[in-house]
Amino acid sequence: MKALLKVDPANQISTIDERIYGSFIEQLGRAVYDGIYQPGQATADKDGLRQDVIDAVKKLNVPIVRYPGGNFVSQYKWEDGIGPKEDRPTRLDLAWRSIETNQFGLHEFMNWADKVGTKANMAVNLGTRGIMAAANLVEYCNFPKGSYWSDLRRQNGQEKPYNIKTWCLGNEMDGPWEIGQKTAYEYGHLANEAAKAMRAVDxxxxxxxxxxxxxxxxxxxxxxxxxxxQCYDNVDYLSLHRYYGFYGDDDPNELDNYLGKNIDLDDFIKGVVAICDAVKARKRTKKTINLSLDEWNVWYHSNDQDAKTAPWQKAPHLLEDVYNFEDALLVGSLLITLLKNSDRVKIACLAQLVNVIAPIMTNDQKVWFQSIFYPYMQVSNYGKGIALTPKVDVPTYKSREFDAVPYLDSIATYDKSQKTITIFAENKNQSEKIDFKTLFRDLDVEQVIEATQFYGYDVKADNRDGKMKLQPLNATIDDHEVKAQLQPLSWNMIRVRVK
Incomplete structure (x- = not known):
């Protein structure tokens, strides 16, 4: 099988907002406790933060992390997590039916974020709380000094403001599972009023x-x-959440369908964009609302185990999906889909980061990387600059849900500052190699900097044994074209230098 990707620097989707490679830490399961925070663990620093986890997160180059939820935030009182630890209350977490000790809170998270080199995407509780609790949190975090909440922050050891710039107005307020679920009108009105108060502070x-x-x-x-x-004039982004699961056992037809689910994500994104733009037209405004896909991932492996987990534990093992190779392939395609929609998706958060449906897992002794770690790491590190509109000539296949799934999913990004083009390419064919060629227009290709492939594993294999790794890919330049042979069921990256 042959496939051709045409790359033209004049044919651009958008400059990539690097927040598209964000992630998520929720006070859920072992994401925080026994995940990023574990006092007494062999690598933990004086603040109880695991250095091995910090090092692992740095490999992903995560630019922004959403916190503290998620469903957790809709019953969370942020004031419980500040001040002397011995004075912090232990609460029932109604969202996940766990015990929350509040030994990890706002200051601990911001300290951890600084150590890993990321920014906060802070969520406020609009489920069981409201306008002034949200505005007070902005004041606590961002106001310099001379007010009650800013001076309390300074009293609690943080002299300078945190200057958090990205804020979520609640979480999944349409969901019947959410503590404090709202109707659309109720939520829209509350979000608008909270936004006004928060913006009055900063x-x-x-x-x-x-x-x-x-x-x-x-x-x-x-x-x-x-x-x-209700709130168009006072917000900047609208969120959407999407998770995917595989339920076809070993049926190869179901694998074909599973690997086509990035088409579903593309449809979802385009549908929400259309709604946003319809409201824009009706309001006769020049303001454009962009999107924040602030929860996305594969999530299904842990469902049965979670149903058996007893409630009211501290840091229970919840949502601990162990990802296999087919999950990594889908995550790779979902990342490509985000880049294809980077004109409107400006923030995205892989949910989550550590232990809970996560690329990074821990036990008391070590950290290990899941299969999905590898495509996420490559795109977050090298998908920089401008996303170029992909013109791909390749056959398609029909699956149970999708009429025309391309066997090749591919996109190129152009980093002018580094004079590099990065090509991400996934072969979804289960049996055939793809002779892949990239044709460049108005770009003089000098050399292949790096070429890797992620392939050769059984689709049900996971990385608990630590044997999964990126392998070299033979990519060559011939008459200003880049050529490579892509293995069946493979994730590939090719980086080239251009003049």
């Missing part, structure tokens, strides 16, 4: 309103329209 912040938590929800579409009718 008018430099950007705000994310809750869109639908799933395209499958019966309120999808109407929810977005009604919410934006």
């Amino acid at each position: 008018d430099s912040i950007e705000l994310v309103a809750c869109g639908s938590s799933s395209m499958d929800n019966p309120t999808f579409g109407d929810w977005e329209k009604t919410v934006l009718d």
Whole structure:
């Protein structure tokens, strides 16, 4: 099979907002406790933060991390997690039916974020709390000094403001599982009023309103329209969440369908964009609402185990999916889909980062990387600059849900500052290699800097044994074209230098 990718620097999707490679830490399961925070563990520093986890997160180059939820935030009182640890209350976490000790809170998270070199995407509770609790949190975090909350921050050891710029107005407020679920009108009105108060404290912040938590929800579409009718002028982004699962056992036809689910994500994104733009037209405004896909991933492996987990434990083992090779292939395609929509998706958060549906796992002794770690690491590190519109000539296949899935999923990014083109390419064919060629227009290709492939594993294999790794890919330049042979079921990256 042959495939051709045409790369033209004049044919651009958008400059990539690197927040598209964000992630998520929620007070859930072992994401925080026994994950990023484990006092007494062999690598833990004086603040109880695991250095081995910090080092692992740095490999992913995560630019922004959403915190503290997630469903957790809708019953969270942020004041419980500040001040002397001995004075912090232990609470029932109603979202995940766990015990929350509050030994890790705002200051601990911001300290950890600084150590890993990331920024905060802070969520406020609009489920069981409201306007002034949100505004007070902005004041605590961002106001210099001379007010009650800013001076309390300084009293608690943080002299300078945290200057958090990205804020989520609640979480999944359309979901019946959410503590404090709202109707679209109720939520839209509350989000608008909270946004006004938060901006009164700091008018430099950007705000994310809750869109639908799933395209499958019966309120999808109407929810977005009604919410934006209420708060369009005072927010900057609308969120969407999407998770995928595989339920076809070893059926090769179901694998074909699973690997085509990035088409579903593309449809979801384009549908929400259309709704946002329809509200824009009706309001006769020049302001454009962009998107924050602030929860996305594969999530299904842990469902049965989670149903058996007893409630009211501290840091229970919840949502600990162990990802296999087919999951890594889907995550790679989902990342390519984000780049293809980078004109409107400006923030995205792989949910989550450590232990909970995560690329990084821990036990008391060590850290290990899941299969999905590898495509995420490569795209977050090298998908820089400008996303170029992919012109791909390749055959397609029909699956149970999708009429035309390309056997090759590919895109190129152009980093002018580094004079590099990075090509991400996935072969979804289960049996055939692809003779892959990239044709460059108005670009003089000098050399292949790096070429890797991730392949050769059984689709059900995971990385608990630590044997998965990126391997060299033979990519050559011939008459200003880059050529490579892509193995069946493989994730590939080729980086080239251009003049």
